[in-house]
Amino acid sequence: MNSPMNRVPSHPVIPRRAMVQAGAIGLLGFGMNHVSALRAETTNARPAKARNCIFIFLSGGLSQIDSFDMKPAAPERVRGQFKPIATATPGFEICEHMPLLAQRSGHWSLCRSLTHPFNEHFQGHMVMLSGRTPLPPAFDINKPSPTDWPSMAAIANAVLPARTNLPPAMILPERLIQPRLLKIPPGQGAGMMGAAREPWFVEAAPYRNDVLGAYPDYAFDNLDAPIPNKNIPFQAPNLSLPEGMERERFHSRLQLLDAIGSQRRALEQVASIAEFDRFRQDAVSLLADKSTQRAFDVHAAPADVQDRYGRNSFGWSCLMARQLIESGVSLVQVNLGNVGTWDTHGNAAEHLRDKLFPPTDRAVSALLDDLHDRGLLESTLVVMASEFGRTPYISGGPSYKTPGRNHWGGVQSVLLAGGGVQGGRVIGSSDKLGGSPLTMAQTPENFAATIYEALGIPRTAAWHDSSSRPHFVYHAEPIPGLT
Numbered sequence: 001m002n003s004p005m006n007r008v009p010s011h012p013v014i015p016r017r018a019m020v021q022a023g024a025i026g027l028l029g030f031g032m033n034h035v036s037a038l039r040a041e042t043t044n045a046r047p048a049k050a051r052n053c054i055f056i057f058l059s060g061g062l063s064q065i066d067s068f069d070m071k072p073a074a075p076e077r078v079r080g081q082f083k084p085i086a087t088a089t090p091g092f093e094i095c096e097h098m099p100l101l102a103q104r105s106g107h108w109s110l111c112r113s114l115t116h117p118f119n120e121h122f123q124g125h126m127v128m129l130s131g132r133t134p135l136p137p138a139f140d141i142n143k144p145s146p147t148d149w150p151s152m153a154a155i156a157n158a159v160l161p162a163r164t165n166l167p168p169a170m171i172l173p174e175r176l177i178q179p180r181l182l183k184i185p186p187g188q189g190a191g192m193m194g195a196a197r198e199p200w201f202v203e204a205a206p207y208r209n210d211v212l213g214a215y216p217d218y219a220f221d222n223l224d225a226p227i228p229n230k231n232i233p234f235q236a237p238n239l240s241l242p243e244g245m246e247r248e249r250f251h252s253r254l255q256l257l258d259a260i261g262s263q264r265r266a267l268e269q270v271a272s273i274a275e276f277d278r279f280r281q282d283a284v285s286l287l288a289d290k291s292t293q294r295a296f297d298v299h300a301a302p303a304d305v306q307d308r309y310g311r312n313s314f315g316w317s318c319l320m321a322r323q324l325i326e327s328g329v330s331l332v333q334v335n336l337g338n339v340g341t342w343d344t345h346g347n348a349a350e351h352l353r354d355k356l357f358p359p360t361d362r363a364v365s366a367l368l369d370d371l372h373d374r375g376l377l378e379s380t381l382v383v384m385a386s387e388f389g390r391t392p393y394i395s396g397g398p399s400y401k402t403p404g405r406n407h408w409g410g411v412q413s414v415l416l417a418g419g420g421v422q423g424g425r426v427i428g429s430s431d432k433l434g435g436s437p438l439t440m441a442q443t444p445e446n447f448a449a450t451i452y453e454a455l456g457i458p459r460t461a462a463w464h465d466s467s468s469r470p471h472f473v474y475h476a477e478p479i480p481g482l483t
Contacts, residue, residue: 057335132149170332214356393405
C-alpha cells in the first residue's frame with residue numbers, strides 16, 4: 001500500500017517546456033512535495049537555531065601518514081618523505097605542505113581514529129557517504145542499486161525543512177565518476193529511499209574523462225599523462241533532476257541567463273492556479289530571485305576573494321559552498337576531485353606536494369577564514385574526510401616512477417571545524433605505524449551522527465519507505481570530545 005508521501009498528486013496542465021526548464025535550474029523535482037509530511041515530523045523537534053554543515057570529500061583516499069597523522073619516528077618505509085611542522089597549537093603537528101591550515105589550527109580539530117573494514121573504492125564510498133558500515137543488501141560493487149543505503153545528503157534533503165526556495169542539501173561541483181571506466185560509485189544517491197528523493201547535484205564542473213585534480217591550475221594523473229586542463233570552464237551550474245526524469249541541461253552561463261526571462265513569463269502564467277503545487281511555485285521565485293542566482297556565481301565574487309580561495313575547481317567549489325550556506329542551504333557536500341584524484345598508489349610525494357595539497361590547503365583555509373569573519377563558523381560544521389586512508393607501508397609498481405601507498409580502511413584522519421568544535425584538539429590516535437586505531441576508534445556511524453547533530457536533526461528522526469516502515473537516521477553517537 002502506498003503511503004501519502006508516495007502518491008503522485010495531479011496538477012493542472014502546464015507547458016512542458018516551461019516545467020522541464022524550471023526544474024533544470026533547481027526547484028522542479030518529484031519528491032519535494034512527497035516528503036512534506038516527513039519534514040513536518042522533524043521540524044518542531046529541531047533546535048531554535050538552525051545549523052549547517054559543509055562536508056568536504058576527498059575521493060580516492062587521503063594518506064593519513066602524509067597529512068594529519070605523521071609518524072616521524074617510524075621507519076622510512078612508513079614515515080615517507082614529508083616532514084611535520086608545528087601548528088599554531090603547541091604540541092600539534094601536521095604535514096609541512098599544509099602551512100595555511102597549520103596557522104589556523106585554532107579553528108579545527110582532528111579525529112585520527114576513524115576506521116572501517118573496506119579497502120576498495122566503491123565499498124569505501126558507500127560506507128563513508130552513507131554513514132553505515134555494513135554493506136547494504138544486494139550491494140553491487142560496480143554501480144548504485146535501489147537497495148543501497150541513502151547518502152547523508154539524501155537523508156538531510158529529506159528530513160530538513162527548506163529555509164528558502166533552495167533545497168536543504170546540495171552536492172557540488174559534480175557527481176563522482178570513476179575515470180576511464182565511467183562507473184558511478186554507490187552511496188551518492190537516495191538508494192532505498194527511492195529515486196524521487198535523489199539529492200541535488202550542482203553540475204559546475206562538467207565531467208571530463210581525461211581530467212583529475214584542481215583544474216586549470218593543478219592537473220593530476222597517476223601515470224603523469226598529459227592532461228589538457230587549461231580550456232576547461234568552471235561554469236555556472238545546472239542542478240540535475242532525480243534520475244529517470246526528463247531534463248534539459250543548460251551548458252553555459254549565458255544560456256541559463258537567456259532562458260530566465262522567457263521561463264519566468266511562462267511560469268507566471270500558471271503560478272496563480274490554486275492547485276499548482278507549492279514546491280513547483282518555488283521555481284518561479286528561483287527564476288526571479290537574483291540573490292539566489294548569485295549564490296552559484298563564483299566568478300562574480302571580488303577578485304581578491306577568488307584569489308584567496310584559488311582560481312581552480314577546488315577553490316571555486318569551496319567558495320560556492322560558503323555562498324550556498326549563506327543563501328540558506330543546510331548541507332553542502334564538496335567533492336574536491338573526482339574518483340581517483342587522491343588515489344596515490346604511486347608518485348605519491350610529487351602529486352601530494354605539487355598538485356593536491358596546495359589547492360586544498362588554500363581553499364579550505366580561505367573557507368574557514370570567510371566563515372569566521374562572517375560570523376558563520378560557530379553555526380557551520382566543516383568536515384573533511386575520504387573513503388579510506390592509505391597503507392602504513394610505502395610500495396611501488398612498474399607503472400610509477402616513484403612509490404606510493406595502497407588503499408587502507410583500517411584508519412584515516414578526519415578534520416572537523418566550526419559548529420561548536422573546539423580547535424586544536426586531537427580525538428583518538430593510531431598505532432605507531434599509523435595502520436589501525438590505538439585509542440577511541442570511531443566508525444562511519446559516529447561520523448554521520450556528528451554531521452546530523454550539527455544540522456540539528458533530532459536523535460529520534462526517521463524517514464519512511466514506500467511501505468511506511470520507519471528507518472532511523474542515527475546509528476551511533478557523535479564523535480566525542482569535540483566541543
